[in-house]
Amino acid sequence: xxxxxxxxxxxxxxxxxxxxxxxxxxxxxxxxxxxxxxxxxxxxxxxxxxxxxxxxxxxxxxxxxxxxxxxxxxxxxxxxxxxxxxxxxxxxxxxxxxxxxxxxxxxxxxxxxxxxxxxxxxxxxxxxxxxxxxxx
Numbered sequence: 001x002x003x004x005x006x007x008x009x010x011x012x013x014x015x016x017x018x019x020x021x022x023x024x025x026x027x028x029x030x031x032x033x034x035x036x037x038x039x040x041x042x043x044x045x046x047x048x049x050x051x052x053x054x055x056x057x058x059x060x061x062x063x064x065x066x067x068x069x070x071x072x073x074x075x076x077x078x079x080x081x082x083x084x085x086x087x088x089x090x091x092x093x094x095x096x097x098x099x100x101x102x103x104x105x106x107x108x109x110x111x112x113x114x115x116x117x118x119x120x121x122x123x124x125x126x127x128x129x130x131x132x133x134x135x136x
Contacts, residue, residue, distance in 0.1 A: 011062045016055070028069045029062070033103040037064045037096075044095060045120075048088035056123030063119055064096065067112065071104045080111040082118055089124065093117035 011029070014021045028034075038061050045052060052060070070076070097113035 008059070008063045008066050011066070012055075012059050015058060015062070028065050031065060031068055033068055034061065034065045036103070037061055037068075037099065040099065041096075044092055048092045050088055050092055050120065051125045052120075052123050053125060056125070059123060060119060063116075064100065067100060067116075068103055071100060071106055071108070071112070076106070076109050077111045077115055078109060080115050082114045085117065085121060089117055089121045093120055096120075 011024065014023055041057055041060060041064075045057070067077075093113050093116040096116050097108040100112070101108045
């Protein structure tokens with residue numbers, strides 16, 4: 001799991017520092033399915049009322065690109081488990097896992113969907129109503 005996380009983090013940090021970095025011009029990010037994920041992610045999250053920053057969405061796109069390549073090459077995540085948590089996040093991660101399955105032509109393990117769920121939940125921005133903010 002550490003190598004996968006490190007690769008996603010590295011791609012994300014390179015993107016933040018310089019979106020034109022030549023290291024971002026690689027076959028992992030130029031898979032045709034990555035553009036599909038990028039186009040579907042925002043509407044999907046909106047459908048389930050999940051708000052992410054632009055950076056959070058970009059991180060998920062990088063994660064999906066890395067996962068797509070890893071699963072295609074025969075290295076699926078086998079051992080990862082979390083509690084169900086938020087229903088909207090679970091539905092979004094299940095849908096994304098289905099899209100990964102279509103893109104790879106392979107069944108997606110429950111561990112893979114669980115890790116997607118953690119990534120979505122970790123980047124989720126909570127909406128705070130102005131009336132809930134206390135003044136001093």
